[in-house]
Amino acid sequence: MSAPRVLLLARAGAARDNAASALNAAGAQVAAVLDPLTVSEADLRAPAATAVMVMLDPQVEAALEAFDAFFDDPSLTVLYEEAELAAKRDGWEAARWTRHLAAKLQGHSDVLPPSPAEQGLKQELEALTLQMAKLEPEPPAILPDAGNTLAVVIIAGGVGGPDAVRQLLADLPEEFPRPILLRQPIGGGQYDRLVRQMQRATSLRVExxxxxxxxxxxxxxxxxxxxxxxEVEGKPKFVTVEGEPQFPALKAADSAVLLLSGAALALVDLALTVRLRGGLAFGQAKENCFDPAASLALVARGGEARSLSVMAHQLRERWPN
Structure with a gap:
């Protein structure tokens, strides 16, 4: 299998250096390294890359708007990374990132780096996750399904989640007949940037x-x-909350909860409740999943894991246009 040709778009600095090193270590061929603030669309196309990695910061985010036609190419694999986070990765986190990139670019599922007791440690971590999952916490306080609840699709992610979310949303039609609520924590709270990133990946409106x-x-x-x-005055609406959302106005019997890479473990109870009441609840399959802790916990308590493409298919099948 030939090495994937990757175009790296990044401003000069530690993030760009770390990304180039990670791509090389992942077996990719760095076709070109360009600063998106100083290039044209012709410059982007010249290397004939099969994939693009973008190191995001506010200036780069603004510059990308001029290249929508380039990024709309369905044959192009696009990976986004937060420059601030990439600049800080070292040691085990850098090694895990390298494995994750290799899995994305070369299509295998080996995303965990070696450690002093590689297999034993991996098994211990998975066993601990499963043991914790089997503990019976308090069930989430979801309202009974009634007029003050709403049927929605909840997508939860975290570390390694944005790429998975983009892939999932890209497979849903513009006329999808349910609201979709995305909880994807972002360092620094720059959610307006996340809105723009996700809008590039889907025909659905993102707000x-x-x-x-x-x-x-x-x-x-x-x-x-x-x-x-x-619930506000008998109607399901967006409200304030301390900590992570619990979705008390969710209509469980006609909703879906999807736990992608890095999803909060606290949402496993919600997913199980939805599943038991007749809704859809899946964790992301371990293959190509950067952080499957929530998915493993869901499976340990009787839930199911699915690939992103199967999740999208089941959403379309459950709620056709």
Missing amino acids: LAQLGEVPQRGVVSILPDGIDLG
Whole structure:
């Protein structure tokens, strides 16, 4: 198998250096390294890359808007990374990142780096995750399914999650008949950038959730910190919350909860409740999943894991246009 040709788009600095090193270590061929603030679309196409890695910061994010036609190429694999986080990766985190890139670019599932007791440590970590998952916590306080609840699709991610979210949303039709709520924590709280990133990946409308608004069908509402789906005057609306959202106004019997890479373990209870009431609840399959802890916990308690493509298929099948 020939090495994938990757175009690296990044401003000069530690993030660019770390990304180039990680790509080389992952077996990729770095076709070119370009600063997106100083190039044309012709410059981007010249290396004939099969994949692009973008190191995101506010200036790069703004510059990308001029290259929508380039990024819309369906044959191009696009990977986004936060420059601030990439600049800080070293040691085990850098090694895990390298494995994750190799899995994305070369299509295998080996995303964990070696350690002093590689297999034993991996098994111990998975066993601990499963043991914790079997503990019986308090069930989430979800309202009974009634007029003050709403049927939605909840997508939860974290570390390694944005790429998975983009892939999932890209497989959903523009007329998808359910509101989609995305909880993807972002360091620094720059959720407006996440809105723009996700909008490039999907034909669905992507918005930032606003207090007091009702989620709309066919719209992806990104939940910033402190926002939940609750009841206001008998209607399901976006409300304030301390900590992570618990979605008390969720209509469990006709909703879906999808736990992607890095999803909060606290949402496993919610997923199980939805599953038991007749909704859809899946964790992301371990293959190509950067952080499967929530998915492993869901499976350990009787849930199921699915690939991203199968998740999208089941959503389309459950709620056709």
